[in-house]
Amino acid sequence: MDWDMVAPMIVLVVLILTIGGVILLRPISKRVSQLLDVYARERDSGQESELRRLREVVETLDARMRLVEERQDFTDKLLEGPSMRDPARLPRRSEEPDASA
Helix, strand or coil: CCHHHHHHHHHHHHHHHHHHHHHHHHHHHHHHHHHHHHHHHHHHHHHHHHHHHHHHHHHHHHHHHHHHHHHHHHHHHHHCCCCCCCCCCCCCCCCCCCCCC
16 A cells, blocks of 8 residues: 555545535534524523512512611600600690580
């Protein structure tokens, strides 16, 4: 077997396999890249919707906490010290009408 003839045949076979592989695998690789792109977009949009939902929940919780704080402040003011029980702070009644009249 003459190596002068084998080397060009090996180069030719490698060249043909390379070109054939590119021709056959290029559409497959394009489709795979498109699928990966769609998957990445769906995952990102899913994360955005989850983030939006969590933001709404936090805003709702914040509003409810403000309401609870207002109610707590009101209750604290009502229960503060002897302000309502101090007779000097109670409003004075005007003379009571006669019950006999």
